[in-house]
Amino acid sequence: IDGDPEHLLVTRYSCAGGDGCIDEVRKVEVGHTTKTGELVIAAPDARSELVTDRKGEVRFAISWNDESQSRLHVHRSSGEGWTLLNDAAVSGVDSTPLGIDADGRHAFLLTERKQGTSMVQRYAIADGQRSDVYADAVSDPIWTIMSLDGNVAVGAYFDPVRPRPVLWDASHPDIPALKQILAAFPGKLVRVVSASADRNLVVVDVSSDTQPGDFYLFDRAARQASLLAHSMPWLAGWQAHPVDPWRQFPGP
Secondary structure (H helix, E strand, C coil), rough: CCCCCCCCEEEEEECCCCCCCCCEEEEEEECCCCCCCCCEEECCCCCEEEECCEEEEEEEEEECCCCCCCCEEEEECCCCCCCCEEEEHHCCEEEEEEEEECCCCEEEEECCCCCCEEEEEEEECCCCEEEECCCCCCCCCCEEEECCCCCCCCEEECCCCCEEECCCCCCCCCCCHHHHHHHHHCEEEEEEEEEEECCCCEEEEEEECCCEEEEEECCCCEEEEEEEEEHHHCCCHHHHHHHHCCCCCCCC
């Protein structure tokens, strides 16, 4: 937990009720993880997955019913319970969290629209205000681009055939580094695996329709990428056929 190195957040299952096991998030002291710990909050239902911020606050619970309709709950403060933010069975659209800002005050949500592609929205956790950030003309996001520490959603790839990176959080300090890294692998999906504390050395996983996944060490100062390993070495050197956009052919 940022600012509290003496504690961890752990998930435990509570199966006391008859509606299935519910996730509980507890704060436990480092070195005493066998103890139950302090209950932070329990999920609103047995299907929910919980989303926390870097400071250890549980902010969202997302679940899906048997019809693949989502329900999104928000937890605004430690003194409150869960508030239902969206029920797709009622609203007709899904809304899911992409990530939470480093300061814990805002989150990015991906919200469907009745027409067109889904909208990335910035959501103020304290008062529930939303502002539209980005909607692509072609597709929904296919891959979220995270900050170098993997905690904050700062952009996404769009278009499954010809992936294009879009960075929407221009104020984040990792944006210059991400722009440099993404530019080194044009037309590829790039996922940051880890980074040095000074953000100069970055391990990335690079893939595409013709590249199942290779790991590189990218040196920002030297502007050089060195191959570390192939995720599927038995396919190294094999030329895959690129994916073409689907086209509708006229009937006979």
